[in-house]
Amino acid sequence: NAGVTQTPKFQVLKTGQSMTLQCAQDMNHEYMSWYRQDPGMGLRLIHYSVGAGITDQGEVPNGYNVSRSTTEDFPLRLLSAAPSQTSVYFCASRKTTVFEQYFGPGTRLTVT
Amino acid sequence: AQSVTQLGSHVSVSEGALVLLRCNYSSSVPPYLFWYVQYPNQGLQLLLKYTSAATLVKGINGFEAEFKKSETSFHLTKPSAHMSDAAEYFCAVSGNQAGTALIFGKGTTLSVSS
Numbered sequence: 001n002a003g004v005t006q007t008p009k010f011q012v013l014k015t016g017q018s019m020t021l022q023c024a025q026d027m028n029h030e031y032m033s034w035y036r037q038d039p040g041m042g043l044r045l046i047h048y049s050v051g052a053g054i055t056d057q058g059e060v061p062n063g064y065n066v067s068r069s070t071t072e073d074f075p076l077r078l079l080s081a082a083p084s085q086t087s088v089y090f091c092a093s094r095k096t097t098v099f100e101q102y103f104g105p106g107t108r109l110t111v112t
Numbered sequence: 113a114q115s116v117t118q119l120g121s122h123v124s125v126s127e128g129a130l131v132l133l134r135c136n137y138s139s140s141v142p143p144y145l146f147w148y149v150q151y152p153n154q155g156l157q158l159l160l161k162y163t164s165a166a167t168l169v170k171g172i173n174g175f176e177a178e179f180k181k182s183e184t185s186f187h188l189t190k191p192s193a194h195m196s197d198a199a200e201y202f203c204a205v206s207g208n209q210a211g212t213a214l215i216f217g218k219g220t221t222l223s224v225s226s
Contacts, residue, residue: 035216040218042202042217044216045213045214048213059215096211099206099208099212100146101146101158103155103156106155
């Protein structure tokens, strides 16, 4: 198993550009989520999904969209990047009834 | 709703000394609690978890934590620090229902000096 994979590892965007951060898992996990990590702020939940076709907002959803068309994939879209979205983004997954969460390696995003 | 407070954003210990990282939680339902570790420029690795079984939980690398409901705490300890323990540590809480989100504290950076 590859576990949770994220692409790209690094990305630089200009303000106003859009992009999609990819996340995939091969563990047949129903639950997937996106976090952003900023110094001194810990990890803050952006969006999560309990299964294909179901998504919900976390603590900091503004400026981000998600969709879940398959169990394996959970992409995060930035529609119009802002410098405040400079961060490290982590995707995670788990079985719905097993609470141990597996994290991807992260994507470091810089918006200039 | 759940929340986590980690007391002390930075803890420094000498090699061989006791490590104590503090975590207090708030939860409207019985909580599940976790400690994760993050080494520089890496992802998060699960150290240990409490999911309503034994209140004293042992994890990897010699770490353990005790769930104290009366104190709403889940402090992380290690009897003897090693240089390789230097990292950032995150406490996290979720409810015990399927689909509940995992909420993290702000993290504690552990420094170990020789």
